[in-house]
Amino acid sequence: MRRTTVQIALLAVTVLGVGACAESTESSASGPSGSATGPIKIGAILDITGAGASLGVPERQALELLDEQVQAAGGIKGRPVQLLIEDDQSTEDGAAKAMSKLVDQEKVDIVLGASRTGPSLAMKAVAESSSIPMISMAANQAIVQGSKWVFKSAQNDRVVIERMIDYMDEKGYSSIGLARDASGFGEGVQEMFDEVGADKGIKVKATERFAPDATDFTAQMVNLRDAKADVNVIWGIPPAAGLAQKAYRQLRDETPVMQSHGIGNQVFLDSAGADANGLVAPLGRLVVAGQLPADDPQRQVITTFVDEYTKKFGAGPSTFSGHAYDAWKLAVDALTAAGTDKAAVRDHLEQVKGYVGISGVFTMTPTDHSGLSADALKLVTVANGTWKLLDDPANG
Amino acid sequence: MTDFLQLLFAGLSQGGVYALLAIGFVAIFTVSGVINLAQGEFAALGGLVAISARSSGMPLPLAAVVAVATVALAAVAMERLAISPVRRMTTLVSLILTLGISTALKALMLLVFGPDAEGLEAVTEGGATVAGVSIRYQDLWILGVAALVSAAVYWFYDRTLTGKALRACAEQPVAARLVGISLGRASLLSFLIAGVVGAIGGVLASPVYFTSWESGLTLGLKGFVAATLGGLVSVRGAVLGGLVLGVLETFTAGYISTGLRDAVAFLLLIVVLVVRPAGIFGRTAEARV
Numbered sequence: 111m112r113r114t115t116v117q118i119a120l121l122a123v124t125v126l127g128v129g130a131c132a133e134s135t136e137s138s139a140s141g142p143s144g145s146a147t148g149p150i151k152i153g154a155i156l157d158i159t160g161a162g163a164s165l166g167v168p169e170r171q172a173l174e175l176l177d178e179q180v181q182a183a184g185g186i187k188g189r190p191v192q193l194l195i196e197d198d199q200s201t202e203d204g205a206a207k208a209m210s211k212l213v214d215q216e217k218v219d220i221v222l223g224a225s226r227t228g229p230s231l232a233m234k235a236v237a238e239s240s241s242i243p244m245i246s247m248a249a250n251q252a253i254v255q256g257s258k259w260v261f262k263s264a265q266n267d268r269v270v271i272e273r274m275i276d277y278m279d280e281k282g283y284s285s286i287g288l289a290r291d292a293s294g295f296g297e298g299v300q301e302m303f304d305e306v307g308a309d310k311g312i313k314v315k316a317t318e319r320f321a322p323d324a325t326d327f328t329a330q331m332v333n334l335r336d337a338k339a340d341v342n343v344i345w346g347i348p349p350a351a352g353l354a355q356k357a358y359r360q361l362r363d364e365t366p367v368m369q370s371h372g373i374g375n376q377v378f379l380d381s382a383g384a385d386a387n388g389l390v391a392p393l394g395r396l397v398v399a400g401q402l403p404a405d406d407p408q409r410q411v412i413t414t415f416v417d418e419y420t421k422k423f424g425a426g427p428s429t430f431s432g433h434a435y436d437a438w439k440l441a442v443d444a445l446t447a448a449g450t451d452k453a454a455v456r457d458h459l460e461q462v463k464g465y466v467g468i469s470g471v472f473t474m475t476p477t478d479h480s481g482l483s484a485d486a487l488k489l490v491t492v493a494n495g496t497w498k499l500l501d502d503p504a505n506g
Numbered sequence: 507m508t509d510f511l512q513l514l515f516a517g518l519s520q521g522g523v524y525a526l527l528a529i530g531f532v533a534i535f536t537v538s539g540v541i542n543l544a545q546g547e548f549a550a551l552g553g554l555v556a557i558s559a560r561s562s563g564m565p566l567p568l569a570a571v572v573a574v575a576t577v578a579l580a581a582v583a584m585e586r587l588a589i590s591p592v593r594r595m596t597t598l599v600s601l602i603l604t605l606g607i608s609t610a611l612k613a614l615m616l617l618v619f620g621p622d623a624e625g626l627e628a629v630t631e632g633g634a635t636v637a638g639v640s641i642r643y644q645d646l647w648i649l650g651v652a653a654l655v656s657a658a659v660y661w662f663y664d665r666t667l668t669g670k671a672l673r674a675c676a677e678q679p680v681a682a683r684l685v686g687i688s689l690g691r692a693s694l695l696s697f698l699i700a701g702v703v704g705a706i707g708g709v710l711a712s713p714v715y716f717t718s719w720e721s722g723l724t725l726g727l728k729g730f731v732a733a734t735l736g737g738l739v740s741v742r743g744a745v746l747g748g749l750v751l752g753v754l755e756t757f758t759a760g761y762i763s764t765g766l767r768d769a770v771a772f773l774l775l776i777v778v779l780v781v782r783p784a785g786i787f788g789r790t791a792e793a794r795v
Binding site: 117118119122158159160163164166167292318319320321324325326328329330332333336349353360361362377380381 | 513516520543616620621623624625642714715716719720721730759760765767768775
């Protein structure tokens with residue numbers, strides 16, 4: 111028994127390890143390579159399985175809905191449109207591989223995605239080196255920092271943090287306990303809180319990390335509670351962000367909790383349950399569409415999208431499907447105006463001005479490839495399992 | 507001290523789930539020398555079936571029973587279709603075979619249940635605070651049921667004739683056959699046990715730790731490490747191994763770094779295999795259950 115136990119254990123771990131790496135890839139139909147007259151090819155790389163599934167799946171649904179609409183309208187300027195969706199399995203190497211496939215083999219005209227920061231950064235390198243326009247749906251502003259070919263449709267983490275710091279300042283909080291996603295989404299968040307909060311005297315007092323696919327948060331939340339900050343910030347995506355929220359509240363600590371804009375979907379509400387009540391988070395207008403004032407510039411766009419999406423899928427869209435909507439619309443708009451010349455598409459994207467989307471009103475510049483300001487976010491709270499526009503002067 | 511107890515309790519709860527998985531590994535390995543890498547998938551499948559049964563309107567206890575029965579059926583089918591037809595089963599063959607089954611099961615779960623992670627509703631929602639330590643009622647359910655199931659499995663092997671027959675297969679396969687014990691039936695029974703305890707673990711863990719099509723991988727690995735800590739052949743060892751692993755993980759996350767949490771299991775595995783190959787609790791190295 112003595113030797114065999116050792117051998118068996120080593121074998122089992124090796125085999126399981128190999129198995130973990132050799133997961134299957136979801137690939138879409140392939141077609142003839144792109145040209146000036148053939149179909150226009152739009153590639154999308156999303157976190158359909160893995161830690162980012164609660165983002166990637168609604169994004170895929172939004173793209174399918176929009177693709178249908180463009181097909182029904184006869185394509186872009188009479189040219190048929192082909193949408194190619196790849197699953198990066200929420201991993202960086204999955205995203206890089208999918209990117210190479212779309213760019214080298216499928217010869218797509220533009221790439222949308224990925225859903226999360228890490229995979230988006232992996233794609234950025236390919237987009238920049240092979241000069242192909244790309245619109246990410248993730249948060250971290252590093253994605254568009256110094257980029258020539260990369261744009262993004264989700265609000266920058268920086269504008270989210272500005273919004274949060276303003277709220278903290280108004281409430282008189284001066285110290286933050288931060289529990290952040292250990293992947294790209296949470297990278298640099300603590301530094302940014304310190305930087306943005308510096309002139310208001312707000313500082314991060316303690317930082318804890320959690321893996322995006324973590325399931326137990328007791329250890330991090332105990333440390334967070336012990337830090338005794340004025341306010342705790344959980345910076346992650348569902349279901350992890352919801353489980354963390356739940357774990358914190360279950361420690362019976364009454365310190366206010368704020369969350370990031372990464373939580374705008376039903377999975378968050380389901381995973382956090384009643385423990386979500388009372389949290390404050392800056393989110394896109396989509397989740398509170400029905401509560402917006404009638405003169406809100408985005409109201410019309412959002413309610414149309416919500417209606418169409420709900421009709422097709424039987425459930426309302428999340429803020430992530432909104433990021434996909436904006437990425438698609440920006441791409442189609444550029445392709446309509448500039449054709450499939452990649453440099454012309456890029457130049458067009460850089461000059462987008464006042465485009466009213468789901469996540470905000472976009473105005474791109476050569477130095478700002480995100481195009482959204484803090485105005486794209488509303489402070490939202492949760493009451494009885496639904497999103498509520500926060501009744502607060504900071505909401506303007 | 508409060509933190510220590512809080513972390514200890516969280517670790518025990520997590521460890522209870524590992525223990526149930528580990529019992530499944532031990533049950534099958536002792537009878538046929540098969541390492542069943544699909545053990546984690548049993549737990550994931552149990553959780554997912556319970557969630558969809560519950561959301562189709564079934565009461566929670568019934569949903570749990572349906573889940574355990576489904577997984578038990580799947581485990582038995584797996585043994586009949588893929589394990590027993592193999593003429594010369596070695597541990598290496600079993601690893602490759604069950605890895606294939608595990609991958610197939612994962613793909614099937616992804617197709618049927620979709621990619622999202624979901625949680626079952628807790629048996630008892632909420633929790634209480636005792637001496638500053640917050641306790642989720644679901645954790646008590648996990649620990650209570652895990653204790654009950656381990657005791658039942660232990661009693662089965664130690665006190666019942668069928669259980670003793672299984673042990674006989676483990677210790678002396680030839681002699682067992684000579685006295686009329688069917689190795690085929692014994693193997694089938696061991697898969698049934700593994701399926702049932704795996705599913706119970708999956709259903710109990712789901713409200714706290716959530717279930718997705720791929721959550722079986724981590725659970726299976728941790729369960730396997732726990733079983734190895736106990737020497738791979740002892741139910742008692744597997745249970746203790748699970749609890750030790752759960753507690754060590756939470757302490758590492760709480761006191762050292764959360765990033766190291768998942769490394770604990772493997773560091774522990776290496777140390778145990780080098781220093782005490784018979785498991786941390788094993789005195790001798792012969793087959794026991």
